[in-house]
Amino acid sequence: MVRFKNRWLLVEFVDISTVDAPSGTEPLNTRSLDGRLIYNALRDSVVTNFGDTGWGAVGMSLTVKYFSPTTNLCIIRVSRDHHRIAWGAVTLLTGIHDVRVIPRVVHVSGTIKHAQLSAIAHNREVIARFRTKAKSSALYQDSYEDYLARSTCEIEALQD
Secondary structure, three states, rough: OOOOOOEEEEEEEEEEHHHHHOOOOOOOOHOOOOOHHHHHHHHHHHHHHHHHHHHHHOOOOOOOEEEEEEOOEEEEEEEEEHHHHHHHHOOOEEEOOOOOEEEEEEEOOOOOOHHHHHHHHHHHHHHHHHHHHHOOOOOOOOHHHHHHHHHHHHHHOOOO
C-alpha cells in the first residue's frame, strides 16, 4: 500500500495597508478573510500563472487546513510532487478578496507535526511583536494569552 505524500506550507499574509498606511488612517481589516477565500484566491492564482495544466496537477490535493485572522497565518496542504506549483502560486498572490497582501512562506515541511510546531512558534513570535508594539510587559495578562492557548489547541487538533 502506498501512502499519499504531502507538503505543508506555512504562509503568513502581510497586510499591505498596515505597512504603508499614513498615520491616522484606519488599515483594511484582514479579519474578513477565511480559508475559503484563500483557497479561491490560490485557485485563481494557479490558473492565471500556470494554466489548466497547473490546476490539474495541484487541484485535487490543495487544501487550506488552518487560517488565523489574528496573526494572518495559514497552513496549506498540497501533494509532494507538485508543491512547487502551489508555492509559486502563493508567492504570486497580490490580493485576497479586495485585501492587498504580501504572502510570505514561513516554513515548508513534509509532516503536519512539523508544520504545527512551526505555526505555534511563529504565533508566539507574532504575539511578542504585538506586545512590544503595545509596550506591555511580558508578565502582563492580556487577551493574547487566551488567543495563544486557543490557537495552540486548534493547531494541535489538525489531522492529516
